[in-house]
Amino acid sequence: MAEEKEVIYGKLVEYVERFVRDPQRMRRLEDEVAYHLFVWTRGGLERGIKCFDEAAGPLERLLGGKRLFCYDEWEGLRLAVTQVFRLGRLKLLVLTAFKKGARVAWPPRKA
Structure with missing residues (x-):
């Protein structure tokens, strides 16, 4: 289980390195259904993603x-991506990778 967690966080960090301009610092959090990576940035996201x-x-x-x-969806991960803007600029990016077996409506859509 710990090995799976490290593999997923490794993929999340790789996602940040490839697609996030100017990441500053990162923090991670795990709960019952997902792994979360919080990324503070001064840049933007360099990948077209679907927003709902x-x-x-x-x-x-x-x-x-x-x-x-x-x-x-990237490298076999289903990712929820929350972008937090302040003063018109992206400041915080939250990447959430869902655990296997998590009951998630995919693809997500507005309720």
Whole structure:
């Protein structure tokens, strides 16, 4: 199990190295259904991904912020990709790779 986790996090880091411009730092988190990699960046995402929803509260809109919910399939991983914008620029990217057997509606779509 620990070996599978390291392989998946390795693929997530490889995704960041290939497709994220100017990543700054990364943190990881695991829960019951997925592995998450948080990536702070000053650049953007250099890969076309499919987006299905967007959210922004009143204060976020005022400050040029929003959250864009997308998904991608890469190297056998089903990835949920959440992009967090502040002042009109991508600041945080959250990559979520789902564990085998996780009950996930794929492809995701707006509820």
